[in-house]
Amino acid sequence: MRRIPANEQVRVSVEVNGRVVTGQAESRTLLSDFLRHELGLTGTHVGCEHGVCGACTIRIDGDIARSCLKLAVQVEGASIETIEGLAPAPDSLSVLQQAFVEHHGLQCGFCTPGILISLDTLLRNEPNADEMRIREVLSGHLCRCTGYTPIVKAALAARDRLKELD
Amino acid sequence: MNSDTLNSDSPRIEDGPLVTGRGRFMDDLPVSVRTAQMAVFRSSVAHARIARLNVDEARLLPGVLAVITSREVMAHTAPLAVGIRVPVECWPVAVDRVRYVGEPVAVVVAESRYIAEDAVDLIEVDYEPYEPVMSIDHALKADAAILHDKLGSNLCSDRSFCYGEPDAAFEQSDHTVSVDVLYPRNSCTPIETYGIVADYDAHTNTYEALTNFQGPFSIHTVVARALKVAGTQLRLKTPPDSGGSFGVKQAQFPYVVLACVAARVAGVPVKWIEDRVEHLTASVSATSRQTTLRAAVSSEGRVLALDWSQVEDVGAFIRAPEPATLYRMMGNMCGAYDIQNLRIRNRIVMTNRTPTGLNRGFGGPQVYYALERLMQRIAVELKLDPVDVIRTNLIRSEQFPYRTASGGLYDSGDYQLSVDEALRQGGFGELVTRRNAARREGKRYGIGTTACVEPSVSNMGYITAVLTPEERAKAGPKNGAISTATVSVDPSGSVAVHVASVPQGQGHRTVLANVVGDELGLDAAEITVVTELDTTRDGWSIASGNYSSRFAAAVCGAASIAADRLRLRLTEVAASQLNVRVDEVRLIKGAFSCADDATRAISFKRVASTGHWAPGTITGDGPPPLRETVFWTPPELAAPDADDRVNSSLCHGFIFDFCGVEVDVDTGQVTIDKYVTMHDCGRVLHQGMVDGQITGGFAHAVGAAIYEELAYAQDGSFVAGTFADYPVPTSMEIPDPVILHTCTPSPFTPLGAKGVGEGNTMSTPVCLANAVADALDVDDVQLPLSPTNILKMMNVAEPETSTPAASPGAFASRPIHGGGSVTVNATPLKIWLMLLDPQTLREIVPGCHSVDRVSGTDFVAHVRFGVGPVSGDYKVEIGLFDLDEPHSASLVGNATGALGNGSGEGRIELKPVDKTQTEIVWEYGAHAGGRVASVGSRLLNGATRIVMNRFFEALGRQAQDEGSPSGAEPGSDNEPETGLIGRALDRLLKRGDS
Numbered sequence A: 001m002r003r004i005p006a007n008e009q010v011r012v013s014v015e016v017n018g019r020v021v022t023g024q025a026e027s028r029t030l031l032s033d034f035l036r037h038e039l040g041l042t043g044t045h046v047g048c049e050h051g052v053c054g055a056c057t058i059r060i061d062g063d064i065a066r067s068c069l070k071l072a073v074q075v076e077g078a079s080i081e082t083i084e085g086l087a088p089a090p091d092s093l094s095v096l097q098q099a100f101v102e103h104h105g106l107q108c109g110f111c112t113p114g115i116l117i118s119l120d121t122l123l124r125n126e127p128n129a130d131e132m133r134i135r136e137v138l139s140g141h142l143c144r145c146t147g148y149t150p151i152v153k154a155a156l157a158a159r160d161r162l163k164e165l166d
Numbered sequence B: 001m002n003s004d005t006l007n008s009d010s011p012r013i014e015d016g017p018l019v020t021g022r023g024r025f026m027d028d029l030p031v032s033v034r035t036a037q038m039a040v041f042r043s044s045v046a047h048a049r050i051a052r053l054n055v056d057e058a059r060l061l062p063g064v065l066a067v068i069t070s071r072e073v074m075a076h077t078a079p080l081a082v083g084i085r086v087p088v089e090c091w092p093v094a095v096d097r098v099r100y101v102g103e104p105v106a107v108v109v110a111e112s113r114y115i116a117e118d119a120v121d122l123i124e125v126d127y128e129p130y131e132p133v134m135s136i137d138h139a140l141k142a143d144a145a146i147l148h149d150k151l152g153s154n155l156c157s158d159r160s161f162c163y164g165e166p167d168a169a170f171e172q173s174d175h176t177v178s179v180d181v182l183y184p185r186n187s188c189t190p191i192e193t194y195g196i197v198a199d200y201d202a203h204t205n206t207y208e209a210l211t212n213f214q215g216p217f218s219i220h221t222v223v224a225r226a227l228k229v230a231g232t233q234l235r236l237k238t239p240p241d242s243g244g245s246f247g248v249k250q251a252q253f254p255y256v257v258l259a260c261v262a263a264r265v266a267g268v269p270v271k272w273i274e275d276r277v278e279h280l281t282a283s284v285s286a287t288s289r290q291t292t293l294r295a296a297v298s299s300e301g302r303v304l305a306l307d308w309s310q311v312e313d314v315g316a317f318i319r320a321p322e323p324a325t326l327y328r329m330m331g332n333m334c335g336a337y338d339i340q341n342l343r344i345r346n347r348i349v350m351t352n353r354t355p356t357g358l359n360r361g362f363g364g365p366q367v368y369y370a371l372e373r374l375m376q377r378i379a380v381e382l383k384l385d386p387v388d389v390i391r392t393n394l395i396r397s398e399q400f401p402y403r404t405a406s407g408g409l410y411d412s413g414d415y416q417l418s419v420d421e422a423l424r425q426g427g428f429g430e431l432v433t434r435r436n437a438a439r440r441e442g443k444r445y446g447i448g449t450t451a452c453v454e455p456s457v458s459n460m461g462y463i464t465a466v467l468t469p470e471e472r473a474k475a476g477p478k479n480g481a482i483s484t485a486t487v488s489v490d491p492s493g494s495v496a497v498h499v500a501s502v503p504q505g506q507g508h509r510t511v512l513a514n515v516v517g518d519e520l521g522l523d524a525a526e527i528t529v530v531t532e533l534d535t536t537r538d539g540w541s542i543a544s545g546n547y548s549s550r551f552a553a554a555v556c557g558a559a560s561i562a563a564d565r566l567r568l569r570l571t572e573v574a575a576s577q578l579n580v581r582v583d584e585v586r587l588i589k590g591a592f593s594c595a596d597d598a599t600r601a602i603s604f605k606r607v608a609s610t611g612h613w614a615p616g617t618i619t620g621d622g623p624p625p626l627r628e629t630v631f632w633t634p635p636e637l638a639a640p641d642a643d644d645r646v647n648s649s650l651c652h653g654f655i656f657d658f659c660g661v662e663v664d665v666d667t668g669q670v671t672i673d674k675y676v677t678m679h680d681c682g683r684v685l686h687q688g689m690v691d692g693q694i695t696g697g698f699a700h701a702v703g704a705a706i707y708e709e710l711a712y713a714q715d716g717s718f719v720a721g722t723f724a725d726y727p728v729p730t731s732m733e734i735p736d737p738v739i740l741h742t743c744t745p746s747p748f749t750p751l752g753a754k755g756v757g758e759g760n761t762m763s764t765p766v767c768l769a770n771a772v773a774d775a776l777d778v779d780d781v782q783l784p785l786s787p788t789n790i791l792k793m794m795n796v797a798e799p800e801t802s803t804p805a806a807s808p809g810a811f812a813s814r815p816i817h818g819g820g821s822v823t824v825n826a827t828p829l830k831i832w833l834m835l836l837d838p839q840t841l842r843e844i845v846p847g848c849h850s851v852d853r854v855s856g857t858d859f860v861a862h863v864r865f866g867v868g869p870v871s872g873d874y875k876v877e878i879g880l881f882d883l884d885e886p887h888s889a890s891l892v893g894n895a896t897g898a899l900g901n902g903s904g905e906g907r908i909e910l911k912p913v914d915k916t917q918t919e920i921v922w923e924y925g926a927h928a929g930g931r932v933a934s935v936g937s938r939l940l941n942g943a944t945r946i947v948m949n950r951f952f953e954a955l956g957r958q959a960q961d962e963g964s965p966s967g968a969e970p971g972s973d974n975e976p977e978t979g980l981i982g983r984a985l986d987r988l989l990k991r992g993d994s
């Protein structure tokens, strides 16, 4: 394991949404801070910095992770996907994103990026996920605006639409 | 007005950026490269004199630009003003004394947030503790410690009100029924925390603050006064997006003052983003309230009079806009019922808890909890059907507009119809069958019902009801609720709308585009809506902001009036261009045309741009039609009258809820089986948005009713500082409510709409409590309906929850305790000497920087210790006693640090196993306070155990010169922590002492 002295800035190279990018980080810099303030990817939000709210959820090498519980230096060489990478093009939305819009799956939108990453991963891995399974995955996220009902609806609609398209 | 267009469920304009990670929230916005970061050093104790505050080391840390204490704050500010006259000074930092855990004591400005937090850890403070006052009962005791000496007690207001003839009614009534209830503290905790960027210009003595503040903008004057500048010298701006608020972000104004002073002292723009532990500990809380409510009741269940006695806990300071929580419901203290005899006594006390402020529901949850528990008790005591008791007392449809005993003016409603429809469409009969069946199976199943009036659009004058009529006369009248909207056309003829509303997720832009598009015959997509506010540039007033569910009723109303005025002026222009009379012009689908010849038409854009390109062609009075700004206030919102009658809100929606819950008698778990909520919120402007407000408010209410409490330990420590300790419900806990609607449009608002954002936070907690009371057949119900409280209500002792391997020893009663043993290859004497050697201790105590021996048996150590998000430096003083060299010793310790304090005691025994091996046996008990306590003793227990294990393992290793201890004894709790929690703790601890 690479040893990094405290307070020393090191270069971290990582693939983010398909592009290799490089930034500076201290050994203690949180990955969430690195993404937001060093790489300018402010779509990943921070709601608690202690691993409970799920707003900071991203994908690292295909698995979902809380970016507030990881250090930037831990992802050197990894492949990361953030909310900024979910839409197929700048002027269009993914099926899941579109379903969130249609079913009012968001209000303030602060919890939304993390939720979209988790549900996108779920529907990718388990295209037949039922409502209970969706609620289970969603329970890794806190939303204070919606009461979850419209989010579950959106996820179910997206699941059905994705199956149709398949 | 075309009602079909408006009652639409169109997708939101807001959503595109938000679902693609391109929102523009407070912490996403670019700042000047000069901007520095602020961190706050907070009190770890509830009540104490600050004997010594040392910030020298923090100031010297490289990268620190300024450390600001009460001295600098007092030099540049005045105390924060509040609506009642009491000798209580509220500053944004503690002055000489701390009064709640989390109270700011100093702030650091540094180049980065990491450095600012490092510097906070270097601040040292000595406290002389006072007795903490942690409950309403305690605050009222004659011998309780007094928070604010000049006040002479903890009671800062005591007013009584009498309407009608309550005494006569109580005398004549058949029955008196009463309830005694305590509403606990909770908070709506938006997922985005507070954030501010502040700057100061010394040349013009002007402050500028960008903040996700939510209003009411009456607070702007409080901040400007505190900063000792004219209103125009405080430019307050809001970001385009805000991550929820629910009232809570109102309370960041003390931090706005603090950040402004920090920017002034440091000479650079200063940014602060609150963290979650800070938010839970010290942002703001809803009030806790102790209520005794009595009713004079006839045998048929008709309530003839109510007698309220409310005691409100506003926390350590009464802070603006308090005492508004207590007075917001003044006009609707009889709820949905026709009761004309009313007595109210309102008292306000201060306790050593976080100050209170706006929180969704704002006074409604507290009032309806008492009122609707009372209605349920009336039914039980008089052996009547709860629904019948509600029905018997409801205001009848022909009574509207209805003047309440205390001066409220209910705009419209058909309460009977709403109840009937709810019972019918919601399947009440089936629910009763279900309950009966469940009960036959031996289950504890109950049904709850509730009727509420949901007030919205607050009268800015209601709070003055806390003053006597004489005091009010002196202070001058306060009333109204001005809302502000501007509709304008640009040179290309396209339309923009601006409102002073500051949404936090309510889809204001979408609804306004619909409202204005409808007025102007345009597609909503053609209207651009701007909702961020800049107090120097935009139209606003004190009632501006997003609270009291005022958007649909008041703000949309103002926008529709502005659009209507612009339409009339543009129609005049079109008439002259078409050469017809004004009444012959129609505005449909983007074009003005002649009523009798649709082919003679001219596009909206062309007419709208005329004022820019050819103002000289426009005839008639006044400026060209380019922009209309409307300041609308309803005449119904008058100041309180000489008899203390006040119409506290403009609109009054109606809610009737019922639910079925099952209580698991073994675990105390409450499960919501079915929840039906009926709303009459007048005209619905956007179905999706209205239903979203209902599901959202419902979820908040379920959290408040069953799971959440901003809890304190007896010693004043705050114990709910993380989302693990303040358990906000997830998708697994929140069921889908059945939402139903009836509609009686409000005659008092331009569009007939009423507020809907807060109703369920008022109706749902008590509806669930009534169901639990029914299920358990108990008289008193205490919120939250947590397993602990449920088992208490059932008089069942709570089963011992798993504190793994709790030591049975002498310290088991301490909140943090444990023990263990390890066998090492060394003699007792060798170990004994090591334990008394500062150098050895420095090497083996996890996170230790230094150990000094101050006397033969006293040591002082500096140690870094952390759990999860909370880590910091502590000064630990340890004293040894009962020394029996080299066999055993007892010790006591005290730790103090930026993040909390702790005390503990322990005992060590060294037992020779054979010539070369010694078994070290230890046992300890401890207690923690301050920020560290707020992360929960669950975590602390495990964390302490790990630290202890590491210490003794290291000792063993050291004793045998880097050898390894011969192993842990089975049965002791120093087995390696396994499983997820153990690993997580280990990780967290490592972060703490890195």
Ligand code: FES
Pocket: A045, A046, A047, A048, A049, A050, A051, A052, A053, A054, A055, A056, A057, A066, A067, A068, A069
């Ligand atoms: S910010 Fe990472 S889980 Fe809350």
Ligand code: FES
Pocket: A105, A106, A107, A108, A109, A110, A111, A112, A142, A143, A144, A145, A146, B191, B243, B244, B505
């Ligand atoms: S939409 Fe606001 S927190 Fe989820």
